[in-house]
Amino acid sequence: MRATFMYAAGDVRVETVPDPVIQHPTDAIVRVVRACVCGSDLHRYHSMPASGTGDPMGHELVGVVEETGSDVRSVRTGDFVVAPFAFQDNTCVFCREGFQTSCVHGGWYGSPRTGGLQAELARIPLADGSLVVVPDTDPTTADPSLLASLLALSDVYLTGYHAAHMGRVAPGRTVTVIGDGAVGLSAVLASRRLGAERIVLMGRHTDRTDLGRAWGATDVVAARGQDGIAQVMELTGGEGSHVVIEAVGLMPAYEQAYGIVRPGGVISRVGVPQYEDAPVGFGSLFGKNATLTGGPAPVRAYLEAGIADVLAGEIAPGRVFDRELPLAQAAEAYRLMSTREALKVALRP
Amino acid sequence: MRATFMYAAGDVRVETVPDPVIQHPTDAIVRVVRACVCGSDLHRYHSMPASGTGDPMGHELVGVVEETGSDVRSVRTGDFVVAPFAFQDNTCVFCREGFQTSCVHGGWYGSPRTGGLQAELARIPLADGSLVVVPDTDPTTADPSLLASLLALSDVYLTGYHAAHMGRVAPGRTVTVIGDGAVGLSAVLASRRLGAERIVLMGRHTDRTDLGRAWGATDVVAARGQDGIAQVMELTGGEGSHVVIEAVGLMPAYEQAYGIVRPGGVISRVGVPQYEDAPVGFGSLFGKNATLTGGPAPVRAYLEAGIADVLAGEIAPGRVFDRELPLAQAAEAYRLMSTREALKVALRP
DSSP: OEEEEEEETTEEEEEEOOOOOOOSTTOEEEEEEEEEOOHHHHHHHHHOOOOSSOEEOOOOEEEEEEEEOTTOOSOOTTOEEEEOSSBOOSOSHHHHTTOGGGOTTOBOOOBTTTBOSSBSEEEESSHHHHOEEOTTOOTTTSOHHHHHHHHHTTTHHHHHHHHHHHTTOOTTOEEEEEOOSHHHHHHHHHHHHTTOSEEEEEOSOHHHHHHHHHTTOSEEEOOOHHHHHHHHHHHTTTSOEEEEEEOSOSHHHHHHHHHHEEEEEEEEEOSOOSOSEEEOSTTTTGGGTOEEEEOSOOHHHHHHHHHHHHHTTSOOGGGGOOEEEEGGGHHHHHHHHHTTSOSOEEEEO | OEEEEEEETTEEEEEEOOOOOOOSTTOEEEEEEEEEOOHHHHHHHHHOOOOSSOEEOOOOEEEEEEEEOTTOOSOOTTOEEEEOSSBOOSOSHHHHTTOGGGOTTOBOOOBTTTBOSSBSEEEESSHHHHOEEOTTOOTTTSOHHHHHHHHHTTTHHHHHHHHHHHTTOOTTOEEEEEOOSHHHHHHHHHHHHTTOSEEEEEOSOHHHHHHHHHTTOSEEEOOOHHHHHHHHHHHTTTSOEEEEEEOSOSHHHHHHHHHHEEEEEEEEEOSOOSOSEEEOSTTTTGGGTOEEEEOSOOHHHHHHHHHHHHHTTSOOGGGGOOEEEEGGGHHHHHHHHHTTSOSOEEEEO
């Protein structure tokens, strides 16, 4: 079968590899219906040192269960499923507390031998804890937009949802979302679902911020840095934003975040930080009792509810996918996202 | 009257200055019954560059209203009051949201001319928003331990309470308090009041940790750094602490905090950070969805309830005061706290 590997910054290849096989009785093999490229993959696409072997790529899919290990109980061959971007047993103490990305038995997908989820087939460890069945849906006849929205639950939408949830978005709150990428736009949609009164979207790409407006952004600020901070402060009557969702992961976005967060407010980060140290002292967070939260989204915690919302037509988070390419063109998908010609690209094996 | 000034690290003097007078119709003049030295004063006591004029010292008091400005309505001459460690109007948008230390009209006490609250008399701006009356209590006949407990509400106990509140301490939670100073011990007491199931106190001074045990600490860890982290992780079955209260303000304490916080847990800081940058990336906070919160305690938000609890005998936070000296010996009070001969020293004008 074919799977996607990255060999260096800018060097993505789709190669023929052995089919993945059941290795543990808790595994399942899933035939991919749609996979996609993540904004977090782009960090490596920009900076990965050359590697002789190639790193397996992809951590998002919807697909059909092809085979299950002998201990798997909750899914069976033929089920149409969504895979969260990390696997988990969904029973350990941290899973029970709603932080499945810290599952004591969990981890990330991918094998140097058989690839990740940007592939035709994928091995999903701990299938009972990870895969969630999409009821009453036949992927061979489903509307492409429905497939896209279900695929968005694998990571991007529920990452945006996690940001809003951790930021304690609620009715009456002003939320500012920094970043008009697919996660930022998803955070706008999730904030609206959670009742935010006002949603300011900071982004410079009109086609993207237009989707943000369609999803509930009440204001768009294209400026960055001190100008961007000044504009958000003016929009909020000098008070700042109750919740700031930082969906970029770079230091300038973090600096904007503490510049606009209101006293007692929350900065919720879901862009994987490309820095380790950052200002947290009296002049940034402490002096105004600002809270910093966020991390890798425990998508699994929100997945059943997300599937129900998508099937009910209440949300259509798949609108972040503005391109779909055959799996064989995965390299082009990376290029399109890297140059911002595409917001998010789905891959069809 | 006499007031306390700091001229340089280690150089504290009590001097005769003019009495403070009403400057604005919203001011009150309060005759100090008890003031005290704060752990945050010690940072300056250790590092203040020499100054020709002297900085006014003190931000905690209980006292009797001596005079009020023409606009003051909620307190009157003769009232026995507690002053929060900062003043506020208690009506602005941030005050209404419970973050009075960010009051748009608020600020810190002290005048180079008439001193701070370690004095015989003090001018309290925005008296209606700041001072809270202690009902049915005559300070001239009150038990000294009651005076001490009311004085503790001016800052130290309610700062510990703020740490626990922001950390979302609740029944069933494991809380670790880093620091056995007066704020850390207060955070132990507050965590117990909020129903914490298990309270680990990290501190090395047995006389202090004994008070911590009396106030509800279930475990004491004297080790620091990696050893301290390892011991707390062992005590928590490898899981870490739901809430970590950092009541020191120095980087090693911060490093301990992110070492022991559980996935999805909260680090709540109330020690004024003596650093600006700190680790917040994947390897410290982000990877495990840890939340960082805390800041200057909005004591005013908690003051009525705190006074009621003290008068009802439900808490006796004044036990952190292990010494009381005449105001004239303020320099000795600083020395005793700096050398850790005293936990917290009350000053009696």
